[in-house]
Amino acid sequence: MDDYLKSGEICNKAREYGVSLLKEGAKFADIAEKIEAKIEELGGKPAFPIDIGIDYLAAHDSPKHNDERILKKGDVVKLDLGVHVNGAVTDTAVTVEIGTFKFKKLIECSEEALNNAVKIVKPGIKIREIGKIIQETIEKYGFSPIINLSGHRVNLYEVHAKPSIPNYDNKDNTTLSEGDVIAIEPFVTTGEGKIVEGKPSGIYELVDDKSIRDNNARKILEFVKEEYGRLPFSERWLIKKFGNIARLALLLLERDGIIKQFNILPEISKGQVAQAERTLIVGKGVIN
16 A cells, blocks of 8 residues: 555656646657656656647557657647556546647536546445546536546556446446545547547557567567566657667567557547546545
């Protein structure tokens, strides 16, 4: 439990530091690397690569190696980050609009939906009840929840564990128990309320530990197992450490089904998206 509390403290500080970096003209890659460095400076490790989703891109958009994108006035930025301490994962997200206030209500809606959900969490609560209050809050504002994105339980060295914590009443009567660690993350949109698979993200995860013949791929696989285990990792991180040989190694590892690559997740109708997220321990409350 101490590791979760420390992870939550670092996660909270890293999120607030990250918000301070979200300014017009800031480079995506610089933002991500500064936050990741801050996490390590504070005594944690990133639980997954920093996500910086703009406008209708809801999730899994992490800067790649030599990413030249910059934040622009009017961007609605979803900053999603995670921390682990000895495998104890905490996850958090916040939405910031750069230099304008056009989507202020959308962002407020995501935060209110999160706060209302957190208030009702207690041992024995059904996950559908959490989804129901999120859905009711969002629809009160006139927006839609994204129904195929959800919160989740977190376990040691596992970011997305079951059960999922829905953003609508999914009729699932699964209950939560004292001490469960969960992340609640309402996704709110002006669009239809669904995401689809988009372009490859450069975020990978180890899915099958089996042998591979290529020497460089084998070397990088051993590093991935040692450094990240089953936690998501970034192409950017490996290129920074190993140079361009990492690109071919990742292709080979993905081809052989040893790793999988996540896709960026756009809202299907390109509706604007806001997100808010905190991690909590059931029976104890929010820890980040």
